[in-house]
Amino acid sequence: MFTPLTVALAVAAIALAAWCGWAAYRDQPTKDWHFIGMAVVALLGLAQLVVGIVRLATGGEAAEGTAIFVAYLAAVAACIPVVGLISLTERTRWGSLTVAAGALVLAVLQARLHEIWGGGGPGGA
Template sequence: MLYPLTVVVLVLAVALLLIAGWYAARNRLLDDRVLGAAALLEVALLVQLVVTVAHLGGVPGGGAEKATFAAYAITLPFVPPAAVFLALKEKTRWAMVVVAVGAFATAVMTARLQQIWSLRG
């Protein structure tokens, strides 16, 4: 995996987390700012998916680490759209909490991907 790509994904995920958290605290609903941040994060996650699939053979460790790496890489691009879809359907403060939790999960899973990749050292 590319370390700069991991940093970009983490920064975008934290930015979406902060925006959604701010919106939840202010009792605001989903708007173009949140959708734009989620879209940028999604593009970065799709790029990360391509990179991780291309380098799947270089994952260190046994089958368990490789399976975890592949599962996280494939699952990650589905998290932000699912959170945004739920936020579109839910018209309360909790919609932004769902987006914030989705962004947090994305950041944690991305960090774990980088951690697994770094084991090859």
């Protein structure tokens, strides 16, 4: 995998989680700026999906298997759009907290994705 993108996505996701968590703490729903932030993170997720598929197509191989790798890539790409939509229907602090939770999940997915590609073992990164 393309490690800089993985790290950038994990950091962006944690930042988004903190931002939306702060909004929830202040009893606010997600606002336009939050959605712009979500869009940025979602685009990074899409980019990762594309990079991952290109890597597979050009002969790369995931250490833990292609199926699992693709499933995680799909989850990464879908994660933020889904919680974003939920926060559109839940216009309270709980919508913000939902986005924060989704972003944290995304950060965890990045760590797993790194492992699945073989970050720890030979041929990693």
